[in-house]
Amino acid sequence: MSVISLVIKREFIAKVRNKSFIVMTFLSPLIFAGIALLIGYLSTMKADVRQIAIHDETGWFVNSFKSDSEYRYINQSDTPVKTLTDSVKSGFYEGVLVIPNSSDPKFLEKHIQYFSEESPGIGFIEDIEDLISDRQTKFNLENAKLDTLAIRKAESKVSLSIARASGEESVKGLNEIKIGIGGAFGYLIMMFIIIYGNMVMRSVIEEKTNRIIEIIISSVKPFQLMIGKIIGTSLAGLLQFAIWALIGMAILFSASLFFDVTPATPMTSVAATAMQPQLSNAQLYLTEIWKLPIATTLIAFLLYFIGGYFLYSSFYAAIGAAVDSETDSQQFMLPIILPLVLGVYIGFFTVINDPHGTIATVFSFVPLTSPIVMLMRIPFGVPIWQIALSITILFATFFGVVWFAAKIYRIGILMYGKKPSWKEMVKWLKY
Structure with a gap:
């Protein structure tokens, strides 16, 4: 047997007989399986519904917010903002969305505020912004005497079908x-x-x-x-x-x-x-x-x-x-x-x-x-x-x-x- 073969054999035997090697060989898969089961279990658990107060002084947007399994939107347009922010501090509300009273779309674009004790998620903020933007766009079209229904019907969303040059369909x-x-x-x-x-x-x-x-x-x-x-x-x-x-x-x-x-x-x-x-x-x-x-x-x-x-x-x-x-x-x-x-x-x-x-x-x-x-x-x-x-x-x-x-x-x-x-x-x- 060559010298290199002897060294290879020695290293291999030394590694596989090591107690830590044996323990981790059989313990690691169980740890990963346990983590996977824990993640699966936690994903099935439903989080508490978060309450969001809507203080809409314009009255245009409040009905656009629909509650779901994660967020519950409550109309609090008649409640003072100070009272609502205090409720956020006490933990009763997750946050409060304040929409000031203005008919100027440009003013609203920069002055709508969301108050919370913790930083909200990016997805949540984007959803709020998209909802308000869509609603504001609809009002802008109505103020311009344009038929919003006709415009909605005129909108189209193209979905490309992928295919190979040989003519075979792909995905x-x-x-x-x-x-x-x-x-x-x-x-x-x-x-x-x-x-x-x-x-x-x-x-x-x-x-x-x-x-x-x-x-x-x-x-x-x-x-x-x-x-x-x-x-x-x-x-x-x-x-x-x-x-x-x-x-x-x-x-x-x-x-x-x-x-x-x-x-x-x-x-x-x-x-x-x-x-x-x-x-x-x-x-x-x-x-x-x-x-x-x-x-x-x-x-x-x-x-x-x-x-x-x-x-x-x-x-x-x-x-x-x-x-x-x-x-x-x-x-x-x-x-x-x-x-x-x-x-x-x-x-x-x-x-x-x-x-x-x-x-x-x-x-x-x-x-x-x-x-x-x-x-x-x-x-x-x-x-x-x-x-x-x-x-x-x-x-x-x-x-x-x-x-x-x-x-x-x-x-x-x-x-x-x-x-x-x-x-x-x-x-x-x-x-």
């Missing part, structure tokens, strides 16, 4: 589904890199602190030790993910049995006819999802998963060798995490709007961001040559970074009592 919202699929894969890679990259770094720091590294390095080359640590930790991480997936499927299966989830009974012809538009749309969504490059996405995910993790783990291993404690490593963490955050930002804010634009394309070739950005682009349809070039650049960069990281690793693991700097680490590359 709206498909871009959101595509970015969701790519984003899930990209986010999974980012979390794996951060969690298990830190594990590699802590392992190096621990062995360096305990002076175990001085014994190991006498029979193993620094490069072999670093590669062995990276691969061994990644195998332990993959095992943990596999166990989580199996536990997740078991929980879903158990939940379906517990809640007696069975196939729906056949619908009557009337119900089937009524549900036909929804069923047709759902079928279109499923058809479009199956048309996505699923095989390409899965293969690319595996390759980017391996390449991205190995690339970043090389950085983590080099940092672990350069420092004496996790506290000292913090100054080096931002440059590592920043490209990952940048990749997620570009994916969700640029790829969804222009998946084949310059920014999205360029960053899908940059090795530090390509594992996230390219995975978000693939569901939108990316030429195979771009994917191949991006993966080639990623692995070529990995081998280059490993060479530099090994030089830092070789010097750093035997350095004690001296806090390294970026300048110092650059010097180590010259040795």
